[in-house]
Amino acid sequence: MARLVLDNIHKSFHGESVVKGLNLTIEPGEFVALLGPSGCGKSTILRMLAGFEPVSDGKILHGDICLSSSKQHVSTEDRNFGMVFQSYALWPHMSVKDNVGYPLKVQKIKSDERDRRIQEALEIVQLEEYAGRLPAQLSGGQRQRVALARSLVTEPDVVLFDEPLANLDRHLRAKMEETFRAFHKRTGATIVYVTHDQSEAMSLADRIAVLKKGELVQWGTPQALYATPKNTWLANFIGRGSVLKVSEIAPQQYVNSTDLHDLIERYSSEQVFSSVLVRPQDINFVPIGDLSIVVTVNNCIFRGERYDVELTLEDGQKLLTYNDMPMTVNSQHHIRLEQAWSLESES
Numbered sequence: 001m002a003r004l005v006l007d008n009i010h011k012s013f014h015g016e017s018v019v020k021g022l023n024l025t026i027e028p029g030e031f032v033a034l035l036g037p038s039g040c041g042k043s044t045i046l047r048m049l050a051g052f053e054p055v056s057d058g059k060i061l062h063g064d065i066c067l068s069s070s071k072q073h074v075s076t077e078d079r080n081f082g083m084v085f086q087s088y089a090l091w092p093h094m095s096v097k098d099n100v101g102y103p104l105k106v107q108k109i110k111s112d113e114r115d116r117r118i119q120e121a122l123e124i125v126q127l128e129e130y131a132g133r134l135p136a137q138l139s140g141g142q143r144q145r146v147a148l149a150r151s152l153v154t155e156p157d158v159v160l161f162d163e164p165l166a167n168l169d170r171h172l173r174a175k176m177e178e179t180f181r182a183f184h185k186r187t188g189a190t191i192v193y194v195t196h197d198q199s200e201a202m203s204l205a206d207r208i209a210v211l212k213k214g215e216l217v218q219w220g221t222p223q224a225l226y227a228t229p230k231n232t233w234l235a236n237f238i239g240r241g242s243v244l245k246v247s248e249i250a251p252q253q254y255v256n257s258t259d260l261h262d263l264i265e266r267y268s269s270e271q272v273f274s275s276v277l278v279r280p281q282d283i284n285f286v287p288i289g290d291l292s293i294v295v296t297v298n299n300c301i302f303r304g305e306r307y308d309v310e311l312t313l314e315d316g317q318k319l320l321t322y323n324d325m326p327m328t329v330n331s332q333h334h335i336r337l338e339q340a341w342s343l344e345s346e347s
């Protein structure tokens with residue numbers, strides 16, 4: 001097992017720069033998600049890792065081996081990375097067993113060894129009983145699990161996933177997330193997983209690289225991205241919450257309740273402002289008091305286990321919070337903001 005390093009990677013198509021100086025060090029066995037909106041360059045990065053695309057500049061290293069640079073390019077076949085894409089690309093005329101075993105046949109692995117590895121891969125994705133079926137006789141989730149089994153029979157150090165759950169319904173996605181977790185635990189492979197779904201990235205990955213327009217915005221654990229997002233764009237992209245304009249304050253710090261209320265009070269009379277992130281769970285309804293702010297209920301939506309309540313401050317800014325009970329639209333209440341996180345302005 002070796003470390004995967006993306007060292008100042010650039011990629012341009014016809015003079016247009018789509019990946020701009022990306023640096024990432026992925027530890028052996030780590031589960032990493034590349035997350036970002038459509039067109040930010042996620043698939044291009046994965047394709048460069050897979051060897052389908054050369055890099056325009058920079059280096060991709062796997063341990064001591066240089067896989068890609070402007071002078072060098074190790075072919076896809078010689079990288080021995082597993083790959084699972086959105087479309088399962090199974091051979092329709094081959095059984096599950098033959099689909100899974102195909103990469104081993106290409107590698108000319110002997111049949112008893114091949115059978116052992118197929119059996120093990122099918123066990124990991126819990127499809128042993130389906131070995132004789134054709135892809136057409138399987139559900140979407142089962143087909144995706146066959147593709148997963150096929151990606152691991154060659155026992156790769158690194159497995160690349162490109163939106164593998166995008167074509168599945170919500171229920172199946174949740175089930176497949178479990179399969180991925182078990183797969184990662186069992187194989188210990190390094191995983192690079194492309195998605196534009198933040199909840200998928202948050203629930204699966206050890207670390208997430210959030211990308212925007214070909215640039216890395218933040219790289220960290222899901223918990224760090226949620227608690228300490230870098231800027232207003234990321235705060236709006238990860239998790240739920242409200243970005244409030246307040247009086248000026250240095251970015252990247254927690255603001256306690258007293259300071260926050262002071263910053264909100266002083267904001268209306270000032271031109272220069274800062275932005276802070278307030279998470280819904282950091283807002284409490286309280287009796288009128290020193291640290292209370294008047295709000296009006298703007299909207300209240302039933303979400304099953306709770307209500308989403310949209311509040312309006314006196315200066316018109318909106319805040320999202322949760323409540324166990326429904327709240328009447330246009331009713332007035334007092335809230336206390338327990339804490340907030342100050343943000344850099346979006347570049």
Ligand SMILES: Nc1ncnc2c1ncn2[C@@H]1O[C@H](COP(=O)(O)OP(=O)(O)OP(=O)(O)O)[C@@H](O)[C@H]1O
Pocket residue numbers: 013014018036037038039040041042043044045196
């Ligand atoms: N072969 C290509 N030729 C020209 N431009 C390309 C090529 N491949 C990708 N691009 C461009 O590079 C940019 C990044 O594309 P990429 O597919 O990597 O984004 P993405 O983040 O994976 O998006 P999505 O989530 O929609 O799949 C886009 O503007 C796209 O049009």
